[in-house]
Amino acid sequence: MTSSPAAEDGVVRADVWLWAARMYKTRSIARQAIDGGKVDLNGHAVKPARSVRAGDVFELTRGNERIEVRVLAVSERRGPAPDAALLYVETERSIARRQAEVALRRQHAGAPRPPGRPDKQDRRLLQRLKKSIRD
Template sequence: MASDDESGTVRIDSWIWSVRLTKTRSQAATACRAGHVRVNGERVKPAQAVRTGDEVRVRLAGHERIVVVSKVIKKRVGAPVAAECYVDNSPPPPPREHVAPVAVRDRGTGRPTKRDRRELERLQGH
């Protein structure tokens, strides 16, 4: 019987972990069971085989990653090597809202003076 490397397939949860889309293999398997992983548009179980050319959609932390498998690997590798194993077609993340800087006062300095309050308001954009 052929091994996974000879047939060109590997388990989807193992591949997602190997190319560093998730931190642990158990996170990858949990995402598969929860329906957050799709291969070629189909929801998959953790043991589903993935091949070169498959489109994998992984939804993690509210952000969807869309990757096309360019190389099937079974062992976890470094980030530069892992990036060569897929083509990332993910949409760019939405722009982050500008957050006003938070004014921090030293503990024990007492109540802010009128001048301090005006500077705080100026920083906050009031």
């Protein structure tokens, strides 16, 4: 398998790099995330065909987490996870933000929950409460 001239020059498409770095499971999911505005490159909105070089900074949203990574190397091939981890490094600010979010989720994990579904009496109380709020 031969590599493309773009990869030899140290330039690769944004959607391909996100897939190769294992940020998203498939290239089409990476493309959808880019089109959906969930990925920024160097602080600006990005298109799937945008060229990525070493030193660029991606800020992407996956689920509830926002991750900021600096590109260390480019690759068009998706390899094993240990090899993909060598393509980027997560910034200190991103690590601190994710740890703060985890601590906040743990803090709220003990919030009281109702014991089960509301029965007929509880439903009527809820309906009255909602009606009084609307009026």
